[in-house]
Amino acid sequence: MKIISFSFILFLIDQISKLVVKGFSIPLFNLNFSGLSRGESRPVIGNILHITLVENPGIAFGIDPGESLRDLILIITILTCISFFIYLLVTKRAELKTKIAIALILGGAAGNLFDRIFYGIFYNYAPLFQGNVVDFLDIRIFKFFIFNEVHGNYVFNFADVSILSGVILLVSIIMSSKKQKEIKKLVPQIVEDGEESK
Numbered sequence: 001m002k003i004i005s006f007s008f009i010l011f012l013i014d015q016i017s018k019l020v021v022k023g024f025s026i027p028l029f030n031l032n033f034s035g036l037s038r039g040e041s042r043p044v045i046g047n048i049l050h051i052t053l054v055e056n057p058g059i060a061f062g063i064d065p066g067e068s069l070r071d072l073i074l075i076i077t078i079l080t081c082i083s084f085f086i087y088l089l090v091t092k093r094a095e096l097k098t099k100i101a102i103a104l105i106l107g108g109a110a111g112n113l114f115d116r117i118f119y120g121i122f123y124n125y126a127p128l129f130q131g132n133v134v135d136f137l138d139i140r141i142f143k144f145f146i147f148n149e150v151h152g153n154y155v156f157n158f159a160d161v162s163i164l165s166g167v168i169l170l171v172s173i174i175m176s177s178k179k180q181k182e183i184k185k186l187v188p189q190i191v192e193d194g195e196e197s198k
Helices: 002-022 067-090 096-122 140-144 146-151 158-197
Strands: 023-026 031-034 041-045 049-056 133-139
Touching (some): 002 096
Antiparallel strands (some): 049 133
16 A cells, blocks of 8 residues: 555656646635746756746657547556556565556556646646646756657656656566576576586
C-alpha cells in the first residue's frame, strides 16, 4: 500500500504544478489564481530553464501521433493505469525496485490521464475525455539535440519525467535480470569445461 501512496504523491505533485502554471478558479471558496496564458514563457534559470505553457493533444514529451490515434492512446493509458494499480495492490513477491518502477509509471500516467479526462471540462474548452495535457518544463539546452529537430518545442511536465524514469528503471531491471540468467547458464558450462581439462 505504501508504494501506491508513492504513485499518489507523484500524481499530486504533477497536478499541483500544472494548476499553478495554468491557473485555476474555485468560485465556491472565492479562489482565483491566474497562471500563464497559452504559449507564454518565463525564464527561471538564465536561458536554460523556462516555464512555458503548452497544451499537448498527443502523448508524453509533446509527441503528437495525430487525431486518429488520440482515442486509442486514451484507452491504452486507462488500461495501463488500471493494470499497474492492480499489480501494485496484489503483488507480494516482486522486488522493491520493480515496484518503484511501476509506481513511477503509474503516477505519471495517471497525472497525464487526469488532464485528458477532466481539463477540457475544468477549463471549458472540450468535452470529457477530450482535454489536452499541460506541459510547461522548457529546458532550452535540449534545443541542441534531436528532439527539437523533430518536435520543435521540447516542453514536458513532471508526469513525463516520472514515466520516463520508471521506464528506464524497468528496462535496466529487465536487462540486469537477463544478464544474471546468462551468467547462471554459463557457470555450469565453465565448471564442466574446467573438470574436463583436469
